[in-house]
Amino acid sequence: MGSCTGVESDRLEIFEVGPCKNAYEMGLLIGQRFSKLIKSRVARDLILQNQLRPFAHTTTPQSESLLKSLFDNNREKFPRYWDELLGTAQGSGVPLLDILLINFRKEILAFIPKEGAKSSDVDTSDDCSDVLVVGESMTIAAHNEDANIALVGHTYLIKGILQDGSFFVGYTYAGELPSGAFGFNSHGLAFTLNSVPPVEDEIVAGGIGRNFISRDILEATSIDDAMKKINSSEVSAGHSYNLMETTTRRIFNVETASRKRVSVYEVGETPFFHANMYLHLHINQVQDENSISRQKRASVLAKVSKEDFLSLLGDTDDEKYPIYMTGPLLHTLCTAIVDLDEQTLSIIAGNPKNGDVSHVFSISPKKAQ
Template sequence: MTWCQARYCWEYFIRKEDRWQASGLFLRFIRMGLNSGLHAIHQENGTCVSSSLQIPEIRIEGCKSYEMGFAIGMHFEAMIRSRLASDPHLSSTLLPFANTEQGQHLVKLLSKNNRECYPDYWDELRGLADGSGVPFLSILLLNFRKEIAAFLPDVKASQIVGEPSECSDILLCSEELAVMVHNEDGDVSLRDHVYFVHATLESGTTFFAFTCAGDLPSCCFGFNSHGVAFTLNAVQPAPEEVEPGGIGRNFVSRDLLQSTDINDALQRARVANLSTGHSYNIMDVNLRKIFNVETASRGRSSVREINREPFYHANMYQHLEAVKQITHESSVHRGKRVSELPKSSLKEILRVLGDDSNQEFPVYMQGPQLYTLCTAIFDMNQRSLAVLTGNPSSMSVLRSIVMAPMEV
């Protein structure tokens, strides 16, 4: 019995006995006993999960890939099921398409290529589905939604499903201030469907990731015990730029959590056979460097090192050339507004990311459809991550954690 298994909550073991049997873990628990696991749980106030105000957090240690996914799925079963039910595109568009001949072929191709490239993360997804008791196909479609969107036969649906989540980042790296500050924006349906995953892998690497329910950790932001941190900005290449069945972005960002340093992270981000594109903001607190990386299919990428000139990224390519993309009014308007405001101090940066002066296309979003879920401050001078709620200019800290050496 691994340490990860010992940390599962006894209440779930009792309530979901059938699922334990189905997963092949139940008999292992009976044979090995749970006394040591329960003792460890009681040492942590009787639970294997802690809460950080509105965003719950799960801590996992010594896990194999499937087991970690299973533990997350089991604990957040209600949240994952709720997200599947409330997702604006899953039941109306993605599932019907997946039941067509074209959709089945595309999902099969995506599955084959991503499973072969990232077998461990594929096992995490299987565990997530088994632990939460939801159909594996639904979990796959959540994680492949952007890779599928370009191939939807309905052009309007394709544009809507493929539209990037509206995230904003301001990056700056000088002697006085070295930060990545990130607004995590998304559909309003995600408001109550996010959690933190704080995991120590069998390799010894520990990571902390803000995660949307049902997704691999993390399509949002995270960092690991090697001092590598990242945030993400979605982009939307034109449909003709998307390769069917290529590597999915959620698998790439999950792989970033394994990075040992900035060079390793840059290599992991620039996958040759990507399906679609993405933008990565990557920090190495040990080497004190920040980069923005823009990627696209067919092995195209561009790397920009950040210096003392503040750099803003929303949801359009800025320095990767010769990639056709869909222009989004929101990104254009946000970029214009950000360029008008000072960004030389953390206070100024937070004020910019909290700006809502443009009611139609604000930087800080409060609905009705798009919502700023939280703001993350990765600070290299402080070697810390702070997660803020509400308007970032108010500096309301929800969760803070030391990055390197990592707080456990």
């Protein structure tokens, strides 16, 4: 059922799984294959250990009611993906609660008191930078996947084959649903993600989790279908989606927030840089110095050629808040380049300026086998 198609780089393994008889089996095979990595991630994840677990284990009315509504609402809306997580927990031998807590990290952390949290526990686990353009000479989305140091070496690629023969490929954090980062599918649809920080009173307890929505987008049949999936989910926290489609050669940035607020911006000939802040959805947001700094730096860098895009994402000019991150807390794990004219998604290891491509995937639409 599950088969591994080989290790193509030191770190990033691709596991081909499916078609499976059900979602639980898909999760089970993923959990078994990456059990060691998932256990290692859970053992190193200070946010899980010092914030999420204590919150879940202190049986206050607030924690019980938040977790119950979060789990019930997501299980009801996405029973298949819920079953996938049940399988992942079973297959990996990691307690189900830990698997759920890391998948709902953003939706829970907003409700945990911040007093006394050490800097290593602060949730900075998915800052990212994207630069996008739809021009005459090139149509490209370039994405830095930035994460907390605990996640370095704790990612893999899942190629999930569905029962109708269609498939998706998602860059996946150990123990989480594919994909909290970027992915594509056999319908010629690709996406990258940026987290955005609404202030606390903009976050609704018990809403739909971002990991579940992005897992659903991996099965979208078109950019319109992906938009419908985003629009139909009453999210808890906000998120930013960069959606791209080979058949129409279009790229959209979609910013979302709770209470079904969505803003759509179509990328054109002017290169569009997106860090971790809302740019066009009007919402109260946390002032993130890191994002503001990256946004300012990107505005002055050249953005004419693909090489310029890679150079921008590899920029380390600002010592405190570089676009390409090498620690101590945040690391750029890899860079993904989606080229809609070449119809490829490439993954670059190390600084993208050096162009060390570890994987290239064709993202042209494939017929079901």
